[in-house]
Structures are given as structure tokens and as C-alpha cells.
Amino acid sequence: MTSRSAACSCGQLHLSIEGEPSRISMCHCLECQRRTGAVISNQARFRREQVTFGGKAMAWMRTAESGNALTFHFCPTCGSTIYWEGEGFPGYVAVAIGSFADPNFPAPMIGVWEESRHAWLSLPPDTPPKPCRSMTGSQFGASLLSRVSAGHYADRRGPSARSSSAS
Ligand SMILES: [Zn+2]
Ligand SMILES: [Zn+2]
Numbered sequence: 647m648t649s650r651s652a653a654c655s656c657g658q659l660h661l662s663i664e665g666e667p668s669r670i671s672m673c674h675c676l677e678c679q680r681r682t683g684a685v686i687s688n689q690a691r692f693r694r695e696q697v698t699f700g701g702k703a704m705a706w707m708r709t710a711e712s713g714n715a716l717t718f719h720f721c722p723t724c725g726s727t728i729y730w731e732g733e734g735f736p737g738y739v740a741v742a743i744g745s746f747a748d749p750n751f752p753a754p755m756i757g758v759w760e761e762s763r764h765a766w767l768s769l770p771p772d773t774p775p776k777p778c779r780s781m782t783g784s785q786f787g788a789s790l791l792s793r794v795s796a797g798h799y800a801d802r803r804g805p806s807a808r809s810s811s812a813s
Contacts, residue, residue, distance in 0.1 A: 652745035654726035659701040659719075661729060661741060667692050668738070670752055672769065675759035677708065681718065681727060685764045688743040688754060689730075697739050703728070710734065 653660040667690035678687030703719040710716050714733035720726060729741045743751055753770045757763070 650746055650748070650751075652728055652741050653747075654701075654721035654724050654728050654745065656721060656724040656726075658723050659703050659721040659726070659728050661700065661745075662698040663692055663696050663741065665692070665696050667741075667752070669756070670743070670754045671756045671758060672754040673758050674761075674763035674767070676762050678759075679762075682742075686767055689740040690743055690751070691735060691738045691740050694737055694739050697729075697741075 647665050650663045651660060652663065669691040671689055671691075673687040673689070674685075675687075679685055681687065702722055704722045705717050705719050707715055707717045710732065712734055716730055716732040716734075718727050718730040720728065726745065727742060728745045729739050731739055743754075753773070755773065757769045757773075
């Protein structure tokens with residue numbers, strides 16, 4: 647089974663994880679942009695029992711637009727947020743992909759909050775489009791079509807997917 651380690655900048659807060667993630671996503675929401683300081687948040691979800699927690703963490707909670715609480719765990723020394731849990735995905739832990747410091751970590755399968763995406767960012771070109779839960783298939787198709795015809799995806803082989811779920 648694959649074993650991976652994730653850690654904060656100073657190494658004080660660290661996780662050991664067994665097995666593969668069940669979901670790998672990127673989030674373009676403004677909250678994630680503020681939290682990370684980057685223009686995108688990337689995260690992988692693991693079942694809680696796959697994760698061994700080490701070091702001291704502090705927690706900060708915010709309410710997602712869905713109304714679900716999200717609790718972010720960060721290192722009190724260096725401030726890196728390593729993992730978070732949410733009422734929207736009980737039993738799972740989302741881990742910041744950058745914390746693995748592994749350029750070979752699998753690519754995201756889904757992008758959310760596409761509406762606040764920086765124009766130069768997209769999912770890997772081979773990612774299949776995935777309709778979001780808040781849109782019907784035909785709405786998604788229509789919105790896709792209008793963007794494709796507007797040249798929005800002119801430089802890409804496929805559209806990035808979006809969904810209404812929290813990251
Ligand atoms: Zn640290
Ligand atoms: Zn986000």
C-alpha cells in the first residue's frame with residue numbers, strides 16, 4: 647500500500663497516510679485564495695482511518711456557503727494549514743497537496759468554484775468534464791457551449807469541471 651507523509655513548512659505538524667485518496671480537487675474560491683495566499687487550493691481527501699496525526703495543530707473554523715462548518719488545522723509555529731475536516735464530508739480529512747512536497751502526487755480530478763478561477767489556471771487537459779450538482783446536464787451543456795463559442799476554452803482541450811460542493 648502507498649504510504650505518504652505530509653508536513654508543514656517547519657515540519658512540526660505532520661501526517662502519515664496509508665493508501666490512495668478518494669478525491670483530489672482544486673478549488674478556486676476566494677476563501678481558499680485568502681487562506682493559502684495562492685490563487686488556488688489543491689486538496690486530497692482520505693478516510694480518517696488512513697491518517698496518523700503527529701505534532702501540535704491549532705484549528706480555525708469557518709462556515710462554507712453550503713452552511714457546513716469547515717475546520718482547518720494549522721501549525722502554531724509556522725502557520726501552514728495542513729489538513730481540514732468538514733461537515734460536508736464526514737469521516738474524511740482533506741489534506742493540502744502541497745504539504746506532500748511530491749511533484750508526482752496524482753493530479754486533481756475536479757475543479758470547484760470555477761467562477762472565481764484565475765483565467766490562466768485550468769485542470770490538466772485530459773481531465774474529463776464533470777457536470778456540477780447544482781446544474782442539470784442540459785444547463786451545464788448550454789453554459790459550456792456558450793463559453794466554448796465565446797472562445798473561453800480556445801487554448802484548452804477540454805473544459806474544467808465545477809461542482810457546488812465545498813473543497
Ligand atoms: Zn510548522
Ligand atoms: Zn475553496
